[in-house]
Amino acid sequence: MSPEATGIAPEEAPSQTTPAQPTHPGGSREMTYLEAISDALREEMRRDEAVFCIGEDIGAFGGAFKVTDGFAEEFGAARVLDAPLAENAIIGAAVGAAVEGMRPVCEMQFSDFIACGFDQLVNVAAKLHYRQGLAAPMVVRLPSGGGFSGGPFHSQNPEAWLLQAPGLKVVAPGSPADAKGLLTAAIRDANPVCFLEHKGLYRYLREPVPEGEYVVELGKAxxxxxxxxxxxxxxxxxxxxxxxxxxxxxxxxxxxxxxxxxxxxxxxxxxxxxxxxxxxxxxxxxxxxxxxxxxxxxxxxxxxxxxxxxxxxxxxxxxxxxxxxxxxxxxxxxxxxxxxxxxxxxxx
Amino acid sequence: MSDGDARAIATDRAGGASEPVLTREDRASLLRFMLLMRAAEERGLRLYKQGKVPGSFYDGRGQEAISVGSSFALAPEDRMCILHRDLGAHFVRGVSPERYLANYMGRSGGVTGGKDGNLHFGDPELGCVGMVSMLPDMAPVATGMALAMKMRGERRVAMTYFGEGSTANGQWHEAMNMAGIHRLPVVFVLENNGYAYSTPNELEFAADPVERAESYGFHGVKVDGNDVEAVFEASVEASERARGGGGPTLIGCRTMRMHGHGAHDDMSYVPDGVLESWERRDPIDRYRRHLADHHGFSEQELDEVATAVTEQVAEDARRALDSPMPEPSLASEGLYAEAFRPLGDGVAPWSRWAERKPLRPVNGNGRSPSSEASVSRSAA
Missing domain, CATH: 3.40.50.920 (Rossmann fold)
Structure with a gap:
């Protein structure tokens, strides 16, 4: 992909003139945007047995983009669950597991495929608390965006679809540190959270990211x-x-x-x-x-x-x-x- | 109940259960819940005709044996997604006719407090996730509840319903397939009531959906959906199989929707004589005769059950009508959850559950989501 597509060369990651978070006591480590997402997932799965991943090719293969690379070895196949090609079943099962006290993190292999799970997301998950007073704490990870000839079905940015479904939270980090902090917050949130991770940033952005627990509050620019x-x-x-x-x-x-x-x-x-x-x-x-x-x-x-x-x-x-x-x-x-x-x- | 029953539940059996034991009181309960469903729906239909129900009115007349017989098999810690022909399951699990009728009228005393209507409710305190209009969307959700139960090593069961119309939708396949792959403890209750709104079976599928269960890798059984004990026995066997790690079951119940899809539907598409023929197989009349002929119930006893139901529904309808409409300001509340609250446990009236071991590990791994709720409910 061309540097212009995302705009930031690795050594030019944005410096934060007004950091929202205090300096992290646990130190920090240089991570790519993708590594920061993996790090947040790993930390949360270590912290809370209720957190599990479900998605296509995320287990032994480690995911199409390798976000869950090595997870099956560390956490076992049951918590890094390879799903059949059935996006409504992935999201619907996540709703069921969530109301039962689990903290599912669904991976759509590409955000474009949320269209195939849209019904469960917008009709079941999004409206559940408003209609029934029942919280569904779950995350749907959505590798999104273009810039690498993915074509019409592997390059979309579906946020406007999601924003028309009241009850969903939608986050879209623009830096590795935010990717980690927002994903951690999303997993801990009591609501369905759509996590838009831009594929073009995965290995393109690199910056020091706090190690250990790191939370960025949802809803704050x-x-x-x-x-x-x-x-x-x-x-x-x-x-x-x-x-x-x-x-x-x-x-x-x-x-x-x-x-x-x-x-x-x-x-x-x-x-x-x-x-x-x-x-x-x-x-x-x-x-x-x-x-x-x-x-x-x-x-x-x-x-x-x-x-x-x-x-x-x-x-x-x-x-x-x-x-x-x-x-x-x-x-x-x-x-x-x-x-x-x-x-x-x-x-x- | 006998101690033997409690032990049978705790025994790790993958296959079918021995014939489940119903006490005399259990049988009276089965009749009572079916009568309660019919009386409450008849009262709801009157309220609709009186203009007190916004929207339309949907009932499950003729299908009472299915929701009552199946839900009667469940333990408190089991979970349900109940659909729109299955009011009896809500009553078995502890919802009152008052809250049902208030929900239909959009009152603040309804299960959803006016946020959603008709049967689009589930009481989280009673272990139920409320249905949505898209069908069979609750099949993947029940599958997910069963996935959580299996991941935690619990001996619990999730049960949900769908009509034969739902089996045409892709989500039905997605749920069956995922449940089969992981041999999840989920019981699917299929109600073939003859029509998807107006579309008859022959335009809905070429292969019987119950027979498809085998191709998903689990059991499919067909029962007479107008025989409450047959539905109950199939549900006990299916849930026992699920608890023992034997995977899902699809229970196909043949029945007939004796009313239109909604009160606005004149059923002109049903050929002459069909309803009359099914009327002779009415599940409530049949069970009443069965109790008199085979279990020594006197006419007086049976009349007393019916009278008590009539009185209960009359009183609950009065209370529902007294329930105020919700404050308009409530419309903007509750979009997001502030914190996770676990589902509570449902009521389990079958005598078998009176004394037994808990179905979830005492020192379970991870969360034991509903233990607090179950304590508060049993104290109530």
Missing amino acids: QMIREGDELTVIAYGSAVGLATQAVDELEADATVLDLRSLAPLDTEAVLEAARRTGKVLVAHEATRTCGVGAEIAAIVSELAFEHLDAPVRRLTAPNLPIPFSPPLEQAVLPQLADMKEACRELLDY
Whole structure:
């Protein structure tokens, strides 16, 4: 994949100017985004016997992306359960196990396949507490995103589908440390949590990640850069792209990493919008009724008087993600697109 | 019950149980729960016709033997996903007619407090996960409950229902397949009531769904769904098999839906004479005659059971009508759970469960999710 697709070279992982977490007493270790996800899963499975993984090819094979590599040896096949190709059964069984006191972590081999388990997710899991007062503590891991010729069925970013199902929590980490901390919080949460892990970041991002127990609270955005003339609101792969763009432009800009899409940190969004007066929302997912549309609406409704420019969006257009590299790069937001969008708003 | 019964449960047998023992009181209970289901549904239908039930009204008239006979086999720690023709199972497990009727009317005293309607409820305190409209979505969920039980090495069972219409959906296959692969302690109760809404069996499947059980690697049995003791015996055998590690069972119950899919359905698609023929096999009339002919119940005794049910439903309906509508502000509450709360245990009226060993390990590994709830319920 091209560096522009995700924006951040390994040595340029975003430094956190205003870290939300205190320095971790247990020390830290350099990890990729993928290793951080594995680390969180391993820590939680060691801590709590109720935590188990279920998904396709996650046991002996270690998962299509090797997130659970070595898990079957450490935890036994029963807790790293290879499932048949049956996404509704995986998610439905997770609901049943969760209400029985287990903490299932489902892996969709690619986030695209959540479409095959959608009914159990949105009709059973999401509504269970509202309808019945019954908590279903479970996580659905969703390897998402494009940039490597995965084509229309291995490159999607399905968050807007999920955000239309009240009752789900949806998180999308943009850094290895957040991947670990958010996954830990997701496993401990009492609700169904969809965990969007961007495949393009798996082996691309590397940074020091706290060792041992590390929790990042769900529903809290994080400021990656603080500036006064523009706010770029992003999540997932767009965070690195936004950070690189404002750094290269030497812009006096705020970069806000949403981290959680549901619940959304509306306060952080509004604070940044009011302070800077200009907002760009950036994500790799398609445009219509996406997170960008929602943020733009919130900012227009609640911070209109503070705006110095229209809220702008940088997203993929409403198209399937095509296969061939030049076609795919034409669809996915690139670093040049991000810089141009920032420049336009700064000049407005 | 005898001590022998309790020991039989604790014995690790993978095969079928010996003939389950029903005491005289158990048999009266089976009749009472079937009568309770019918009387409560008749009262609910009247409330619907009086305009007190928003939406439509759905009942399981003619199918009472299935939900009562199957759920009667279960222990307190067992778990259920109960469907819309299976009100009797809710009553067996401890839901009152009052809360059922209040739920239909959208009152705050309903099981869901107005959040969901009709039979779309399950009382978490009684070990039930409420159904959704998509069918058979509860089959994968019950399979998951059984997976948790197996992972923890417990001798518990999950039971769920579905109609023959549900067997056409892909999720049915997904659940059967996963349950078969892991030999999970789950009992699937299939109610073939002749129609999926208006679609008859011959347009629903080419191969009998019960016969498909074998191809999933587990037992499928066919029983007369209008014979409450036959359903009960098949359910005991299936749950004993499950407790002993023998895997799932699909119990196919042939019956007839004596009312429309909902109160709005005139059943014009049912050929002449079919309902009349099934009326002669009514499960409640049949069981009443059976108790008189084979178990020495007097007409007076049987009338007393029926009278007590009528009085109970009248009183519960009064209370349900007294239950206020929910405050509109409640609509925005409860989207997310603050903390996990385990399911409680259901009521298990079969005399066999009165004295016995617990089905979950005393010092079980990991969580023992419902021990606290079970203590509080038995104290209540």
